[in-house]
Amino acid sequence: MKKIGIIGGGASGLAAAVTAARQKDTEVFILEHKEQAGKKLLSTGNGRCNLTNERMDGSFFRSCEPDCIEAVLKQFGYEDTVHFFEGLGLMLRSRNGYIYPRCEQASVVRELLVREAKRLGVRIYTDVHVTEILPGRKGFKISGGRETFYADRVILSCGGRAAKVLGSDGSGYALAKSLGHSLVPVVPALVQLKVKDNPLKAAAGVRTEALVSAYVDGKCAASDTGELQITDYGISGIPVFQVSRYMAMALYQKKKAEIVLDFLPSMAEEEFLEYLMKRRSGREDMKTSEFLAGIFNNKLTSCLPLPAEISVKRRVGELEREEQRRFVRQCKHMVLPIQDTNGFDNAQVCAGGVSLREIDRNTMESCYVEGLYLAGELLDADGMCGGYNLQWAWATGVLAGRAAGRQ
Numbered sequence: 459m460k461k462i463g464i465i466g467g468g469a470s471g472l473a474a475a476v477t478a479a480r481q482k483d484t485e486v487f488i489l490e491h492k493e494q495a496g497k498k499l500l501s502t503g504n505g506r507c508n509l510t511n512e513r514m515d516g517s518f519f520r521s522c523e524p525d526c527i528e529a530v531l532k533q534f535g536y537e538d539t540v541h542f543f544e545g546l547g548l549m550l551r552s553r554n555g556y557i558y559p560r561c562e563q564a565s566v567v568r569e570l571l572v573r574e575a576k577r578l579g580v581r582i583y584t585d586v587h588v589t590e591i592l593p594g595r596k597g598f599k600i601s602g603g604r605e606t607f608y609a610d611r612v613i614l615s616c617g618g619r620a621a622k623v624l625g626s627d628g629s630g631y632a633l634a635k636s637l638g639h640s641l642v643p644v645v646p647a648l649v650q651l652k653v654k655d656n657p658l659k660a661a662a663g664v665r666t667e668a669l670v671s672a673y674v675d676g677k678c679a680a681s682d683t684g685e686l687q688i689t690d691y692g693i694s695g696i697p698v699f700q701v702s703r704y705m706a707m708a709l710y711q712k713k714k715a716e717i718v719l720d721f722l723p724s725m726a727e728e729e730f731l732e733y734l735m736k737r738r739s740g741r742e743d744m745k746t747s748e749f750l751a752g753i754f755n756n757k758l759t760s761c762l763p764l765p766a767e768i769s770v771k772r773r774v775g776e777l778e779r780e781e782q783r784r785f786v787r788q789c790k791h792m793v794l795p796i797q798d799t800n801g802f803d804n805a806q807v808c809a810g811g812v813s814l815r816e817i818d819r820n821t822m823e824s825c826y827v828e829g830l831y832l833a834g835e836l837l838d839a840d841g842m843c844g845g846y847n848l849q850w851a852w853a854t855g856v857l858a859g860r861a862a863g864r865q
C-alpha cells in the first residue's frame with residue numbers, strides 16, 4: 459500500500475486525490491488548513507464556477523515555459539476535464555464556449571469532488587496548516603500544527619497567494635523553496651489597475667465597452683475588448699483583468715506601464731472622424747466640450763480631455779478637420795499611466811510561481827526530490843479569464859495524482 463499525502467485541498471489537490479485514490483493499492487490523505495476543502499471553488503465564476511473552456515490551448519496561458527503548458531494540456535485538455543466531471547455526475551453547459559455546471563452552482567462542483575474523494579476512501583484532515591515537509595530515505599515527514607504525518611509520496615497543491623481569505627496564503631511557495639525549488643517572481647494577475655492621478659475619477663461607476671491595451675515601455679504587450687468598469691482609483695472589468703498581469707510584471711521590473719483606452723472600438727479612427735464631420739451639421743453652434751454628448755456616457759464625456767490646443771469655448775463649426783482628428787484620437791487613444799495593481803487579496807490568480815523547468819511535464823514530479831509532485835497555481839502558469847486557471851488546476855492535479863499513484 460502506497461501512502462500519498464496531498465498538501466492543500468483546493469481544485470488541484472482534490473483532482474489529484476480522486477485520481478490517485480482510483481489506482482490500486484493507494485492510501486490517500488489531504489491536509490487542508492481551512493475548515494473545509496475546496497473553499498475557493500465556491501467563489502469561482504461568481505458562484506457558478508467556469509470550470510474549463512472549449513477553446514483550449516497554450517495561447518490562453520502565460521508562463522516562462524510555454525511548451526510545458528502545451529505538453530500538460532495535450533495530456534489533459536478540455537475534453538478530459540468534461541469527461542472527468544461528467545464521470546462525477548455533473549451535467550455541464552456551454553455559454554459561448556465557457557463551460558459551467560448546468561445547475562450553475564459552484565458549490566455542487568466542490569460537493570461532487572469531495573464526495574468522490576470520500577467514496578474512494580480519501581481522508582481529509584481540515585484545520586491542519588502544513589509548515590514543513592522533510593524528505594527522508596523512507597518517504598516524507600509532514601509537520602502540520604501539533605500533528606505529524608508520514609507519506610511515501612507528496613503532492614504539493616497549496617495554490618498561490620491570490621484571495622488569501624479563501625485559503626491560498628502563499629505558504630506553498632515557502633514549502634516549495636524549502637524543498638529546493640526556485641520561483642519566477644510572483645505578482646497579482648486578473649486584477650484591477652490603479653491609475654496615476656486618475657483622470658477618469660469623475661466617471662467612477664460608469665461601465666462602457668472599450669478596447670484596453672497594455673503597453674510596456676511603449677510596446678503593446680496585450681489587448682482585449684469588453685466591458686470596462688471605471689472606479690475612483692482606476693479601471694476594472696474583464697478586459698482590464700485580461701491584460702493586468704503584463705502591467706503587474708512591468709511594475710515589478712520597474713518598466714513603464716501604461717494602458718491605452720479606445721472608447722469606440724467598433725469604429726476605425728477615420729470612420730469616426732467622418733461620422734463627427736457629418737454630425738456637425740445643425741450643431742455648429744455647440745461648444746466643443748458638449749459635442750460628444752450622445753455618443754458616450756455623459757460622465758465619461760466630461761472626463762475626456764480636449765486636445766490642449768482646442769479651447770472648450772470654441773464652437774464645433776469652427777473646428778478644422780485636423781483639429782477634429784485630434785479630438786477623435788483622444789476618444790480612441792486615451793493613455794493612462796499605471797501606478798499599481800490592486801493587491802493579491804483582490805486578484806483572482808497569481809502570475810509567476812515555481813519554475814516549470816524544475817518539474818517533469820509528464821508527471822509533475824519535482825526534478826529535485828523524488829516522490830514529490832507539484833500542481834496548480836503554485837506553478838508558473840496563469841491563464842486568462844474563462845475557465846483556464848481551473849483547467850490548469852485539474853490538469854496538473856490529475857497528472858500528479860496519476861503519477862503519484864503509480865506503482
Ligand SMILES: Cc1cc2nc3c(=O)[nH]c(=O)nc-3n(C[C@H](O)[C@H](O)[C@H](O)COP(=O)(O)OP(=O)(O)OC[C@H]3O[C@@H](n4cnc5c(N)ncnc54)[C@H](O)[C@@H]3O)c2cc1C
Binds near residue numbers: 503504
Ligand atoms: C474570486 C475568484 C474567482 C475565480 N473564478 C474562476 C473561474 O470561474 N474559472 C477559473 O478557471 N478560475 C477561477 N479562479 C481561479 C481559480 O480558482 C484558481 O486558479 C484555482 O482554484 C487554483 O487551484 P489550486 O488548487 O492551485 O489552488 P487553490 O484552489 O487556491 O487551493 C489551494 C488549497 O491549499 C490550501 N493551503 C494553502 N496552504 C496550505 C498549507 N500550508 N497547509 C494546508 N493547506 C494549505 C488552501 O487553503 C486551499 O484550499 C477564481 C479565483 C478567485 C479568487
